[in-house]
Structures are given as structure tokens and as C-alpha cells.
Amino acid sequence: MDSVIEDVRVRKILDSRGNATVEVDILTWNGFGRAAAPSGASTGSREVVAFPDGGVDKIISEVEDLISSELIGMDAEDIADIDLVLKEIDGTDNYASIGGNTTVAVSMAVSKAAAASYNLPLYKYLGGNLVNEIPYPLGNMMNGGAHAGVNAPDIQEFLIVPVGANNITEAVFANSSVHKKLKELIQTKDSLFTGGKGDEGGWIPNVSNDVALEIQAQACEEVGDEIGIKISPALDMAASEFWDANQEKYIYSQDNVSRDTGDQIEFVKDIIETYNMIYVEDPFDEADFDGFKELNSLVGDKCFVCGDDIFVTNKEILAKGIEMNAANAIIIKPNQIGSLSETYATVKLAKENDVAPVVSHRSGETTDETIAHLAVAFGAPLIKTGALGGERIAKLNELIRIEEELSNPIMVKLDK
Numbered sequence: 306m307d308s309v310i311e312d313v314r315v316r317k318i319l320d321s322r323g324n325a326t327v328e329v330d331i332l333t334w335n336g337f338g339r340a341a342a343p344s345g346a347s348t349g350s351r352e353v354v355a356f357p358d359g360g361v362d363k364i365i366s367e368v369e370d371l372i373s374s375e376l377i378g379m380d381a382e383d384i385a386d387i388d389l390v391l392k393e394i395d396g397t398d399n400y401a402s403i404g405g406n407t408t409v410a411v412s413m414a415v416s417k418a419a420a421a422s423y424n425l426p427l428y429k430y431l432g433g434n435l436v437n438e439i440p441y442p443l444g445n446m447m448n449g450g451a452h453a454g455v456n457a458p459d460i461q462e463f464l465i466v467p468v469g470a471n472n473i474t475e476a477v478f479a480n481s482s483v484h485k486k487l488k489e490l491i492q493t494k495d496s497l498f499t500g501g502k503g504d505e506g507g508w509i510p511n512v513s514n515d516v517a518l519e520i521q522a523q524a525c526e527e528v529g530d531e532i533g534i535k536i537s538p539a540l541d542m543a544a545s546e547f548w549d550a551n552q553e554k555y556i557y558s559q560d561n562v563s564r565d566t567g568d569q570i571e572f573v574k575d576i577i578e579t580y581n582m583i584y585v586e587d588p589f590d591e592a593d594f595d596g597f598k599e600l601n602s603l604v605g606d607k608c609f610v611c612g613d614d615i616f617v618t619n620k621e622i623l624a625k626g627i628e629m630n631a632a633n634a635i636i637i638k639p640n641q642i643g644s645l646s647e648t649y650a651t652v653k654l655a656k657e658n659d660v661a662p663v664v665s666h667r668s669g670e671t672t673d674e675t676i677a678h679l680a681v682a683f684g685a686p687l688i689k690t691g692a693l694g695g696e697r698i699a700k701l702n703e704l705i706r707i708e709e710e711l712s713n714p715i716m717v718k719l720d721k
């Protein structure tokens with residue numbers, strides 16, 4: 306009774322890139338939940354459709370009433386049924402008619418309303434009372450590729466993990482210190498640097514991929530020494546973005562080099578070993594399961610080899626990856642798959658097979674903090690949500706609040 310849905314509101318709001326997205330309010334008899342959908346720039350081709358033609362305006366004018374007339378009277382606790390109803394309203398297998406961004410925002414808002422109806426925070430409502438592990442934040446330090454301008458490195462994200470941090474506050478401040486240090490280091494290598502930042506708040510240096518890797522490692526070491534904890538470098542290469550299917554090569558335009566899959570395996574392995582990378586995401590094109598498999602067999606014991614565009618939070622595609630042993634980690638982005646229950650099914654399959662779920666933001670974000678709760682509820686070892694910028698710190702600061710609320714919080718144990 307407490308969680309019966311009484312009202313559904315959908316509105317058009319801004320995201321961090323200045324594009325339109327949806328925000329959904331769900332009112333129950335005794336609670337309220339609000340969630341907004343993010344959006345990607347380097348999207349996997351098998352992600353569900355974000356919005357149909359007509360965009361958010363079509364959702365407001367044509368879809369809001371359809372959704373609210375179905376959902377009002379349903380119990381927000383019945384998230385699996387609600388997600389099915391949304392799928393039925395949509396009627397396609399990839400949310401092409403009402404948009405996965407619409408359905409994911411409804412799905413998350415419904416769960417938040419259900420939690421609020423019983424006066425529980427979302428992480429506790431979903432994860433249970435015994436949940437006490439905090440994920441390490443993968444902080445975004447420098448941006449290239451589709452998240453930056455023309456003269457930036459081809460590698461999309463130079464990330465770090467403060468693996469020695471004892472709590473989330475120490476972790477997020479370690480990340481912001483490395484971000485500050487990198488500003489100084491970039492200035493020594495790039496005389497034209499104006500302090501420009503990419504979509505996720507990382508700096509955009511006008512340097513080669515190699516120089517970026519070097520200063521990334523230097524910043525980790527110097528700040529790590531200053532504050533007395535280990536900080537490890539990590540990458541999201543987003544390699545689908547610079548894979549040329551005709552030439553069958555990875556094109557590094559900033560360095561004037563192209564690499565076939567064999568060269569790419571060697572190149573990435575070498576980077577991982579030289580810099581002790583703890584995590585590398587999308588080192589190959591989304592269709593290159595064999596490249597993933599080979600790299601995972603070479604370095605999977607010491608590095609998270611993580612699939613984003615290759616798996617798109619899709620349980621069936623992950624099953625193929627598990628069968629091939631293509632990766633030991635998977636990016637979890639609820640809007641790639643369109644609902645909370647489908648997201649959970651993928652997380653469950655990953656965990657059952659020792660594939661680490663890494664809950665992630667998108668490059669276009671809002672101040673919605675839901676993924677902080679999902680990461681804790683799912684027991685994710687890592688959360689990827691930037692380091693700075695209002696829409697990024699919304700999640701990081703929420704993790705600080707969650708940690709404060711827990712009676713016996715611990716940082717999750719990383720097995721790399």
C-alpha cells in the first residue's frame with residue numbers, strides 16, 4: 306500500500322553537454338523517487354535506442370500519458386512487472402519506439418520511490434541491510450578521442466584508481482589531487498594548453514598518447530608519495546572509435562601510427578606492463594572478441610580487462626564473452642540496456658562468473674546520483690564516474706554520504 310504509484314511525471318531537462326534528456330518523478334502513497342537518464346558519445350552499436358525520432362519532446366507529448374496510465378495503481382515494489390509493462394508499451398526489442406533512456410529513467414525513479422516508501426536509501430533497499438562495501442572510484446584525469454577535440458590523444462580516457470585509499474573520502478580527494486597535479490605536468494609538455502577539459506572533466510592535452518601515458522604515471526606516483534597511498538593508472542581506450550574496418554587497423558592519428566589486432570595486443574600489453582595499469586577498458590573494437598580473449602589470457606591475472614562497447618550491459622552478449630573468456634570485467638550502464646531489472650540480470654550473470662561489474666556514468670550526465678547507490682547495492686569493486694564537475698561529484702559526494710551512513714563501511718577488496 307505504501308508503495309502504490311499515484312502519479313508519474315516526465316519532464317525535459319538539460320544534460321551536461323547541453324542536450325535534452327528526460328527526468329522522471331514517481332509519487333507513491335508514501336514516497337517519492339526522481340531519476341534522469343544520461344547519454345553517451347562513444348556508444349556501442351548494440352546499445353538500445355536512447356530516444357525515438359522526435360526526441361524528448363515526443364516523449365512528453367505522446368508517451369508520458371501512456372506510461373502513467375499503465376503505472377498508476379501498480380506497486381513500485383514490483384519492479385520486474387513494471388519493467389515488463391514498459392517493454393510492452395514499447396513493443397520492440399531495443400526500445401526503439403519509446404527510448405531506452407525513457408524506460409531507464411522510469412525504472413530507476415520507480416525503484417527510488419519504492420525505497421523511499423519504506424524510508425530506505427536505494428542502496429539498502431536493493432542491496433539489503435548487510436551491504437557495507439564501498440567501490441573504488443575510477444577517476445577521469447585526461448580526455449581524448451570522442452570526448453575531446455582534434456589535437457587530443459586517441460585514447461579516450463586516462464583514468465586512475467586510488468587503490469591504497471582506506472575510505473571513500475580519501476579516495477575521491479586522492480583523485481582530485483592527481484587531477485590538479487596533471488594540470489601542472491601538462492603545462493610542461495604542451496605550451497598551447499589553455500586548461501581545456503573534455504566531456505567528463507578530464508584535461509584535454511595536446512600531446513601524443515605516449516606523453517599522456519607518461520605524465521599520467523608520473524602524477525600517480527608523485528601524488529601517491531605525497532599522500533602515502535598507492536594510486537594506479539587505468540585507461541578506457543574506446544578503441545571502436547579509432548578502428549578502421551576497411552583497413553582492419555587501429556588508427557592512432559595523433560601519433561601517425563596504425564596497428565592491426567596483433568600489434569594492438571602487443572601495444573596494450575606493453576602499456577599495462579610498463580605502467581602497471583590496473584584496468585583497461587575497450588582495448589579493441591566492439592566486434593573483436595578474439596583480441597579481448599588474447600589480451601585477457603595474457604594480463605587478466607594482474608589487470609581488469611573490461612568490456613563496455615563490446616557487451617553494452619547486455620546479458621546475452623556477456624554470456625558469449627564469458628564462454629570465450631574475453632574479459633574479466635564489464636561496464637554496467639543502465640541506459641545501454643533500458644531498465645533496472647535487465648541491468649541487474651547482467652550484473653548477476655557477471656558476478657556468478659567472476660566478471661567484475663563496473664558501474665558507470667555516461668559522458669553526458671545530469672546530477673542524478675542513482676549509480677552511486679547501484680554500485681554499492683551490486684557490490685561493484687569499481688565505480689566509474691569522473692573526478693570533478695557538478696554532474697560527476699553528485700555521485701562521488703553521494704558515496705561519501707553512503708559511507709557515513711553505514712555502521713561498518715569498508716573499501717571493497719580489489720583482486721588485482
Ligand SMILES: O=C(O)[C@@H](CO)OP(=O)(O)O
Binds near residue numbers: 665
Ligand atoms: O566510453 C565510456 O565508457 C563512456 C563513459 O566514460 O563514454 P560514453 O558515455 O560517451 O559512452
Ligand SMILES: [Mg+2]
Binds near residue numbers: 586587613636
Ligand atoms: Mg567506455
